[in-house]
Amino acid sequence: xxxxxxxxxxxxxxxxxxxxxxxxxxxxxxxxxxxxxxxxxxxxxxxxxxxxxxxxxxxxxxxxxxxxxxxxxxxxxxxxxxxxxxxxxxxxxxxxxxxxxxxxxxxxxxxxxxxxxxxxxxxxxxxxxxxxxxxxxxxxxxxxxxxxxxxxxxxxxxxxxxxxxxxxxxxxxxxxxxxxxxxxxxxxxxxxxxxxxxxxxxxxxxxxxxxxxxxxxxxxxxxxxxxxxxxxxxxxxxxxxxxxxxxxxxxxxxxxxxxxxxxxxxxxxxxxxxxxxxxxxxxxxxxxxxxxxxxxxxxxxxxxxxxxxxxxxxxxxxxxxxxxxxxxxxxxxxxxxxxxxxxxxxxxxxxxxxxxxxxxxxxxxxxxxxxxxxxxxxxxxxxxxxxxxxxxxxxxxxxxxxxxxxxxxxxxxxxxxxxxxxxxxxxxxxxxxxxxxxxxxxxxxxxxxxxxxxxxxxxxxxxxxxxxxxxxxxxxxxxxxxxxxx
Numbered sequence: 001x002x003x004x005x006x007x008x009x010x011x012x013x014x015x016x017x018x019x020x021x022x023x024x025x026x027x028x029x030x031x032x033x034x035x036x037x038x039x040x041x042x043x044x045x046x047x048x049x050x051x052x053x054x055x056x057x058x059x060x061x062x063x064x065x066x067x068x069x070x071x072x073x074x075x076x077x078x079x080x081x082x083x084x085x086x087x088x089x090x091x092x093x094x095x096x097x098x099x100x101x102x103x104x105x106x107x108x109x110x111x112x113x114x115x116x117x118x119x120x121x122x123x124x125x126x127x128x129x130x131x132x133x134x135x136x137x138x139x140x141x142x143x144x145x146x147x148x149x150x151x152x153x154x155x156x157x158x159x160x161x162x163x164x165x166x167x168x169x170x171x172x173x174x175x176x177x178x179x180x181x182x183x184x185x186x187x188x189x190x191x192x193x194x195x196x197x198x199x200x201x202x203x204x205x206x207x208x209x210x211x212x213x214x215x216x217x218x219x220x221x222x223x224x225x226x227x228x229x230x231x232x233x234x235x236x237x238x239x240x241x242x243x244x245x246x247x248x249x250x251x252x253x254x255x256x257x258x259x260x261x262x263x264x265x266x267x268x269x270x271x272x273x274x275x276x277x278x279x280x281x282x283x284x285x286x287x288x289x290x291x292x293x294x295x296x297x298x299x300x301x302x303x304x305x306x307x308x309x310x311x312x313x314x315x316x317x318x319x320x321x322x323x324x325x326x327x328x329x330x331x332x333x334x335x336x337x338x339x340x341x342x343x344x345x346x347x348x349x350x351x352x353x354x355x356x357x358x359x360x361x362x363x364x365x366x367x368x369x370x371x372x373x374x375x376x377x378x379x380x381x382x383x384x385x386x387x388x389x390x391x392x393x394x395x396x397x398x399x400x401x402x403x404x405x406x407x408x409x410x411x412x413x414x415x416x417x418x419x420x421x422x423x424x425x426x427x428x429x430x431x432x433x434x435x436x437x438x439x440x441x442x443x444x445x446x447x448x449x450x451x452x453x454x455x456x457x458x459x460x461x462x463x464x465x466x467x468x469x470x471x472x473x474x475x476x477x478x479x480x481x482x483x484x485x486x
Contacts, residue, residue, distance in 0.1 A: 169320050456479050
């Protein structure tokens with residue numbers, strides 16, 4: 001085996017459910033704890049003295065160089081610090097670590113992320129604010145997205161939070177698959193009931209109680225509608241205090257440090273697509289060339305069929321993400337699609353879930369060394385896509401990475417997006433956004449004559465009722481001044 005082969009040797013997930021915000025740790029403390037626990041998982045603190053790089057994904061906190069705070073807390077001041085801004089795929093930091101180890105640039109890398117939004121929520125309920133460590137340092141390396149993930153045309157119609165974008169895309173996929181809105185909701189209810197059951201059996205999951213499919217599919221005071229057809233229980237649960245730590249190193253370093261082979265998890269094949277386009281401009285609102293091509297590349301490199309994999313974690317910020325992966329990967333949907341309980345029930349820290357999932361996957365692969373684990377990544381509004389295959393045994397081929405960004409760019413049908421279109425337009429995808437328990441605004445992406453696109457809204461109660469009562473994708477409406485009417 002090549003001595004520079006990257007292996008994942010230490011993993012840990014940390015969770016706190018401390019209702020007293022004054023006793024609860026801030027996010028950086030949770031990340032430090034996760035990395036310390038990951039080092040212990042790998043066999044002890046000897047690994048800490050070898051760390052070359054600490055990479056952190058940006059979260060809902062104000063640290064300017066969290067890697068530096070972690071390096072100081074862990075006593076590894078020699079480490080290079082990396083901060084990946086929101087919009088950079090979580091998978092990218094794992095890929096970067098494996099690439100630098102495989103090339104011989106570094107021997108040991110830490111990847112981490114974490115949130116303490118539950119702590120902040122508890123403080124807000126008490127009429128207080130939480131404090132966090134102040135910092136003005138600058139990271140050694142900053143990774144930033146190269147484009148925007150939404151447009152002014154979309155914002156002008158009322159789109160802002162991700163739930164609206166994902167609901168619109170899901171309506172287009174529903175139409176493509178020939179499902180009725182009721183069949184769509186029933187399908188999502190069954191899928192998410194199983195997620196809740198998996199979470200109840202995962203010691204690191206946020207939710208401990210299974211939820212029935214009907215309680216998920218039907219809105220209620222405890223499960224209010226957010227963006228038709230998505231209710232609260234379809235939404236990633238980000239009010240959590242969770243962190244995860246991953247430690248990767250070369251085979252040579254693992255052997256030199258005496259890390260038991262039983263702890264090693266091998267990356268088998270990675271693929272990423274980082275072509276960025278705003279949702280309303282995508283010719284096929286219900287499709288994802290990035291998922292299709294990334295999945296195809298990873299499957300070919302590893303020689304596996306995703307349907308044959310039993311340990312799977314399909315990124316689950318909203319149902320569209322899961323449903324799109326099943327569609328683009330050509331998967332049947334049979335068998336479990338999560339090992340954590342998914343983001344609504346396992347917990348969905350804003351920019352860290354992939355690491356939580358990778359921790360759980362590594363633990364299960366150690367218990368089931370003959371299996372292969374699939375962990376996927378979605379970033380933004382289904383904007384970027386990533387696929388990672390792991391196992392406790394090395395593959396016949398060395399680990400490899402496929403960047404399919406250029407292929408995705410070439411395969412993507414991107415439409416010109418225009419504002420305030422007038423005339424007739426055909427619905428390409430739509431949703432109804434809610435304020436509290438009340439429907440607020442119907443929003444739709446429209447195909448225009450000549451191949452252009454626009455986004456428009458309605459606040460007409462009767463029309464909103466029609467949007468929720470039957471399928472509207474493919475129907476024609478009149479557009480004027482950014483609004484639509486029958």
